[in-house]
Amino acid sequence: MKIDRLFLDAGLDRDHEIDYLIGKIGLDPEVVPDSKPVYDLINGSNDPVSFAKKILYITRNRGAVVRECPGTSHYTCCDYTILHTGTFCTMDCSYCILQAYFHPPVLQYFAGLDLLSQGLEHAFSQNKILRIGTGEYTDSLIWEPVSLSPRFLVEKFSQQDRAVLELKTKTVNVDSLLDLEHRGKTILSWSLNTPEIIRNEERGTAALAARLETAKKAAANGYKLAFHFDPIVLYEGCETEYEKVVRSIFSHVSPEDIVWISIGTFRFMPQLKSVVEKRFPDSTIPYGEFILGLDNKMRYFKPLRIALYSRLAKVFKEIAPDLMVYFCMEDQEVWEKTFGYFPEKEGQLGHLLDKAAADRCGLDRSLL
């Protein structure tokens, strides 16, 4: 991560969190009255997406801090809850939807541990189990080396037993978290891919071996883990490569350390294609056998998805038959042909994941 310019929302009261962040980044912040100068600066660039990765805007979240994952129509959703701590990312993955999702993309760090605390207190007061993650609009741990927020969240979650925090990342930034008293209420999770995809499509991310070594270290410190094969990219020989990645997970950590694993093939809003073509001219990932899905996103032709999923499902069944493996956004046919069952009722997939969280993370089972 290299930040070239740092902007600070004039409406923020400087506190320890902000001073710590600014001090660690080591740049003098330019104080701006609102986001407009930052947006204008980024929009004025020839390549706003690349440019925005080096411009950090420290501001406050003016919307909902805790929100439900929007999911997508026609495909089965896992009823996840999002903790909104920032936007965009310093790493540069060719397939990243954030490139086309924000107009323009702005690297925002939402300061305000008090706001996070209030939002979470309200969430914890509900009579239900929640799976809460910060990795929807950004990587959960890109700021870990310079921010107090991740450790604050881990400690906050450790004080209750109704919700788990999932910190989803492609980094190895866990040093400040390892020794914390997390009480199992934080799941450290890694997005995984094959070495070829990581090398060619995930600029600035940690190598597969580094991610798995870090996961092993986290497990040794009592953290529960999760892994996400998302996006799975289809290419010649990918089945064997993904199978190797699955096997290598279990050569680093035990199935008992893992709360869940999700799998999902590459899907994208059609407008992402031109962004990938422009920013990653050597990438061939938009040229798979995609069709327009029922949610108006491009998806691999279904039999191709099922073939790859089935291969992986077989390996999971062989190595870790009791592990919760699920799809992010797939339909009945895919579930049935891959796993032999379909969480048909509304909320059923969410319930299965809640149960996995309760079992592995010590949440209040009476809320299931």
Add this chain to the structure above:
Amino acid sequence: MQAIQVSNILVSAINLADTGFRISRADDHQVSALAASMAANGMAVPPLVAAAGNDTYVVVSGFKRLEAAVLLGWETIPCRTMGGKKEKELAGLAVAENAFQRELGPGEQVRAVGLLARYMDAKQISKNAEALFNTRLNAGYIQSLVRINALPDPAKALLDNGLMSVKAGKSLVACAPEEAAAFLDLFGAVKVSSSKQMEIITWIREICAREKGAVADFCRDIVFSVPSGDKGHKDLSAAGNLLRASLYRRRYPALDHAKKQAMDHVQALKLPKGVRITLPENFESMVYSLSLSFTNYEEFQGRIDAVAKLSGADDFNVLLKR
């Protein structure tokens, strides 16, 4: 306001080889027809020419009338001349003379913009578009036409003949010259709609990206394999459809195979007229639909009976199991 003079000029004094102001396409057939008309009825509107020194002239507008005059063996021809005009003004006249007679075709638009672009930029052309083109044109579109004008031959001929759309031309201007030339050769061998031209460009680029091949080589190989029509002569539309089908097969092999397989099962069902099965779009949804059409009770009953028999048909079962 400049006075226009009409005078008889020696045809041999007019340099027809200088096509610098030419907007319209060359068309021998049209010239023959025009010659017949001029022989029978005379010429209603004289061509516009400009003095080029030493009692010679260049054509500003009316190339076909002059070519017809040559065909008819006329020694002299009445021409309009306007003295003292600068080249930039003559270019504007050449465009307006054509554009106010008829809507310019895509090739003509490209030539017109190419001509004007020698003297003014896209913004200036856009500002004067109503006076020049008899229609509004935005600067971005004009800029695209300027770039298309720079494409190698036979780009403008393809535009003239409806074998390439402006949209496809716009897509080719970003290509390397060798790649653009290869696409142009390919478009000369087929006739497809603008949207299919775009599909062909996209699919070829994507196939080549995926297979790590060169687009120019791919186009050259495929242009030789573009088939001729059934009747011995080249049917460009049929060739276009076959080309598109073969590209689709290569771009989407699994989907193409699945569609063909499903269609084979549907055909094996030998559904009667008026009964139709629609497959799920790209097999993403699980929903098949069945439609019945009928004009009377007997037809309705017959088709219902045919539908009832589907439940026992192996092909129907296989189709649904996919």
